[in-house]
Amino acid sequence: STLYFHLLSLIFSLNRHLQRKEENEDWIKPLIHQSQGAKEFAYCPYSKFRVGAALLAHDGTVFTGCNVENASYNLGLCAERTAIAKAVSGGYRSFKAIAIASDLEDQFVSPCGGCRQFMREFGDHWSVYLSKPDGSYKEMTIEDLLPVSFGPEDLKKKRFINVENAF
Secondary structure (H helix, E strand, O other): OHHHHHHHHHHHHHHHHHHHHHHHOOOHHHHHHHHHHHHOOOEOOOOOOOEEEEEEEOOOOEEEEEOEOOOOHHHOEOHHHHHHHHHHHOOOOOEEEEEEEEOOOOOOOOOOHHHHHHHHOOOOOOEEEEEOOOOOEEEEEHHHHOOOOOOHHHHHOOOOOOOOOOO
16 A cells, blocks of 8 residues: 555656646747747748747747848848847847747758857757647757857867967
């Protein structure tokens, strides 16, 4: 009977943990929904590949972005960088999460390499939610997407040679 009560206690504790986890993640689905809404504004006459992003700051503020293409292809902006630029221009530098949406049905959308490095500028331990149009998602971190990355802190590390600026 002691084992029985121990198992009941364990089940009750696990149930409470799962319930708290669901309560703490109530913001994920709305964030994904906002990224899907942002996708609707995408300007992508060349690739026809719409992407939306919703960036969550620690104070709960959400910044959205969509991809904006250009006839000079390399001048286009990805949704993730658009959202981050909006946030930074509003004074934000620290983020909790970003959700990314596209029209891909059979796979989760993933940020390009440039966006991974751009997001890394603001830390490597915040969450990235890769989603599908049906609202399903996969959670990763910047570190998962860009392992062994180079960031601002690397510029402060001790170097073998200190090069003076000649200008």
